[in-house]
Amino acid sequence: MLIKIAWRNIWRNTSRSLTILIAIMIGLAAALMASAFSMGFVQQRFNNVIERFVSHIQIHNPDFVHDGEVTQYLTNPQEIMQQIQKNQAVKQVAMRTKVNGIIASAKVSGGVQINGIDPETEQKLTDLNGWLVKGAYFEGVKRNPVYIGQELANKLKADVGSRLVLNFQNLDGEITAASFKVVGIFKTIDVAFDETTVFVQRTDINPLLGSEQLAHEIALLSNDFDRLSSLKQQLQQQFPELEVRSWEKLSQELVLMQEMTSQSLIFLVFIILLGLGFGILNTMLMSVFERTRELGMLMAVGMNKKSVFQMIMLETIFLSFTGAAAGMLLGFGLISWLGNQGINLASVAGDSLAIYGYGNMIYPYLETPFYLQTAVLVLLIALLSALYPAFKALQLVPAEAVRKE
Amino acid sequence: MLFILAWRNLWRNKRRTLITASSVFFAVILALVAESMTKGSHEAMVSNMVKLSTGYLQLQDSLYEDEPSVDHAFMYDDTLKQIIRQTNGIAYVVPRFESFMLAATEKSTRPVMLRGVDFEAENRLNEMGHKLLAGTSPEANDQAVLLADGLAERLKMNVGDSIILVGQGFRGMSAAGIYPVKGIVKISLPRLNDQLIFMPLAATQQLFGAEDRLTALLITPEEKGQTDLLAEQLRAQLDPQWFKVLTWKQMMPTLLQSLELDKASGMMIIYMLYLVVGFGILGTVLTMMLERQREFGILLSVGMKRSQLALITFVETVFISMIGVAAGLVGGFPIILYMHHHPIRFGEEMEAMFETYGMEAVMPFALDVQVFGSQAVVVLLITLVIGLYPVFKVFRMNILKAARN
Numbered sequence: 001m002l003i004k005i006a007w008r009n010i011w012r013n014t015s016r017s018l019t020i021l022i023a024i025m026i027g028l029a030a031a032l033m034a035s036a037f038s039m040g041f042v043q044q045r046f047n048n049v050i051e052r053f054v055s056h057i058q059i060h061n062p063d064f065v066h067d068g069e070v071t072q073y074l075t076n077p078q079e080i081m082q083q084i085q086k087n088q089a090v091k092q093v094a095m096r097t098k099v100n101g102i103i104a105s106a107k108v109s110g111g112v113q114i115n116g117i118d119p120e121t122e123q124k125l126t127d128l129n130g131w132l133v134k135g136a137y138f139e140g141v142k143r144n145p146v147y148i149g150q151e152l153a154n155k156l157k158a159d160v161g162s163r164l165v166l167n168f169q170n171l172d173g174e175i176t177a178a179s180f181k182v183v184g185i186f187k188t189i190d191v192a193f194d195e196t197t198v199f200v201q202r203t204d205i206n207p208l209l210g211s212e213q214l215a216h217e218i219a220l221l222s223n224d225f226d227r228l229s230s231l232k233q234q235l236q237q238q239f240p241e242l243e244v245r246s247w248e249k250l251s252q253e254l255v256l257m258q259e260m261t262s263q264s265l266i267f268l269v270f271i272i273l274l275g276l277g278f279g280i281l282n283t284m285l286m287s288v289f290e291r292t293r294e295l296g297m298l299m300a301v302g303m304n305k306k307s308v309f310q311m312i313m314l315e316t317i318f319l320s321f322t323g324a325a326a327g328m329l330l331g332f333g334l335i336s337w338l339g340n341q342g343i344n345l346a347s348v349a350g351d352s353l354a355i356y357g358y359g360n361m362i363y364p365y366l367e368t369p370f371y372l373q374t375a376v377l378v379l380l381i382a383l384l385s386a387l388y389p390a391f392k393a394l395q396l397v398p399a400e401a402v403r404k405e
Numbered sequence: 406m407l408f409i410l411a412w413r414n415l416w417r418n419k420r421r422t423l424i425t426a427s428s429v430f431f432a433v434i435l436a437l438v439a440e441s442m443t444k445g446s447h448e449a450m451v452s453n454m455v456k457l458s459t460g461y462l463q464l465q466d467s468l469y470e471d472e473p474s475v476d477h478a479f480m481y482d483d484t485l486k487q488i489i490r491q492t493n494g495i496a497y498v499v500p501r502f503e504s505f506m507l508a509a510t511e512k513s514t515r516p517v518m519l520r521g522v523d524f525e526a527e528n529r530l531n532e533m534g535h536k537l538l539a540g541t542s543p544e545a546n547d548q549a550v551l552l553a554d555g556l557a558e559r560l561k562m563n564v565g566d567s568i569i570l571v572g573q574g575f576r577g578m579s580a581a582g583i584y585p586v587k588g589i590v591k592i593s594l595p596r597l598n599d600q601l602i603f604m605p606l607a608a609t610q611q612l613f614g615a616e617d618r619l620t621a622l623l624i625t626p627e628e629k630g631q632t633d634l635l636a637e638q639l640r641a642q643l644d645p646q647w648f649k650v651l652t653w654k655q656m657m658p659t660l661l662q663s664l665e666l667d668k669a670s671g672m673m674i675i676y677m678l679y680l681v682v683g684f685g686i687l688g689t690v691l692t693m694m695l696e697r698q699r700e701f702g703i704l705l706s707v708g709m710k711r712s713q714l715a716l717i718t719f720v721e722t723v724f725i726s727m728i729g730v731a732a733g734l735v736g737g738f739p740i741i742l743y744m745h746h747h748p749i750r751f752g753e754e755m756e757a758m759f760e761t762y763g764m765e766a767v768m769p770f771a772l773d774v775q776v777f778g779s780q781a782v783v784v785l786l787i788t789l790v791i792g793l794y795p796v797f798k799v800f801r802m803n804i805l806k807a808a809r810n
Contacts, residue, residue, distance in 0.1 A: 019691040023684045030677040041670045067559050068599075069513065102505065102516050108474050109573070111505050111516035111600070155473065169514055191659045192596070253595075256758055261667060263751065263768060264446055268674040271439045272681050278431040279685020286424050286692035345669040362670070 006314035021323040027276035028327025036364035038265035055219035062243040070099045077215035093220035094121040101168030105156040116205035135160035135184035145183035149194025171210040281385035288389040296401020316386035411720035429729025432682035436780040437737040443671040445771035456531040459656040460623030478618035499526040499623035506572030521609025540564035540588030549587040555598035575615035593763025702807030715796040722792030744770040
């Protein structure tokens, strides 16, 4: 009976009901969008940094992690590689020779991290070729090609085809110098990386260092990101004398950024939900006062206070459920659409971002449980917000309420 | 006359006015908190990074940025000092002479960054970032060095050991010397902590054969927000053929980019907040219009012009929003003040990581007049747009129906 009255009440005054309904719908859709956007933002940064720079897991000689000396290499890297490749959970793996050195053109010199790579496997792991802006990715230069960053090229006044001298310490502790030819120039999203990192072929640098099989680092991507920690443990057990580290340990800067960004985004989503709550509270409150006369009439003809309270709550529940359902649909639609389309942050932040090209497209996404959680939260807020107005309605004195115009 | 009517209308039904004003009030408070948080964390990241690395402004030789060689160190003479002294808005300056060199011990050689500094000025710029771990800081006229602890570890050096520095001096001279390690310092920027050596400025200039020359003069403005303006002022006074003035934004584009991305994502969410609070206020105003239909109907039927009535409702909305915004500013101030002094803390496990980067593990809130001003204006604008609805409604109102309601 009450349910019927409540349901009829809603449709008796469509514009009022629609107002509340739309407020809940928009609020929920906005809260969902905000969460999806945050997730997409955090994910985007992760993809950019982890998949293209750090990889999921790296393996080193423990001493190398500490000192980074060229003599602290991996023993039997080929064998380690073969064993890792056998692991089903590993998607892609590559090894690198790493040595610190100084790169010099005729005029300027600078400290760099020299990475000796196998261009093909490296390409599969980090899509290094994808950053190419000029020249080619290890093609066209037969002896000693070097792949350098745009920033370093500018600093050294070097171009494709320029000769550069690399100075570094070899395995015997002697300073070695060798001439390399710029084969290609890359530009990543990290200017500091572009200024301080160069790539050469392992087959070129290893003989100069004094050992054909030399490698300091093995980096890999996993097939199943969710089971990364078990893969890490597995590898650590397999190679107890080596140091196996996952991305959290490797890129603390990213973890820090991630933490700060996600915390502040969560905080903002919370603020949005509060805003939604206050909106509903005020609208419901206003609607109770608007209905003073009507409610007073109901009480005067004998409806008890409990029933009035229940009726208002029921109305709110109907409205909230309908609003929440509509909001979910709207939010889901928007997120799916924008998830495909992407949001270009440059359009919000202005031109300063446009010049970077990379990293400003956000693809919002939300996992299914999140929809339900947010929906439940919004419903809860709606109901809580309805409580106060419903209590207010209880305090109406029928005799006065009826007389009000 | 109309104003008086509108004002009286407000107080005729206080409850209604208060509900509407309170929805504006909450909107302002939430917008304030959200914006203050976004701005606060943004500023904390900037000042942290800026203080640790480049400073807010740098004065350099015009060729140094493209070709950071000691050959492009500039003369820090009386004319220049005079200009600095006479420019308003400079808090203090930090002179530096820095260059890449090779550092050698008995066992190994590593590329290092030698930074000749005025220790007093450096500490003023960044007291948090440099933590003395062992020994003491060299005096201004000492021939000794202060090692970053990551580098000291890699070179396996302690206080009292001697370090050999080899590099290229000023204009073809060679720079080589042996110096005692007087202290070891921790720098909250891992990348620098592994390669930085501090030396008193005079000793450094002497080593390079570049007396009175600097590679960069860091300038700290009195007001951080005036950085760009100050840069312009300095540029106007210096010959661009010889000098270049760079801001941190120009020197650290990667940082700027990631900050801009952060800011843009925060803005996206704040827009959604505006949407939600906007609908909250709209809901209240819509319901208010329903409540007053009869009143308006009667007013119109006794001969009030629609335009007059529309004006009155609009003026009422303006009054209500001003009351709400003013109350929101007054009510928001203590909240922001409290949050500014008691920022939200991150979990304990994050604290160590934040400390590595010389940051406090908190979500800071900015206490800034600009935040109050901008949010007041935004919410006021939203409310005024919403205030057009009653106007529109009055013009379309069916008098007979409304009066009979």
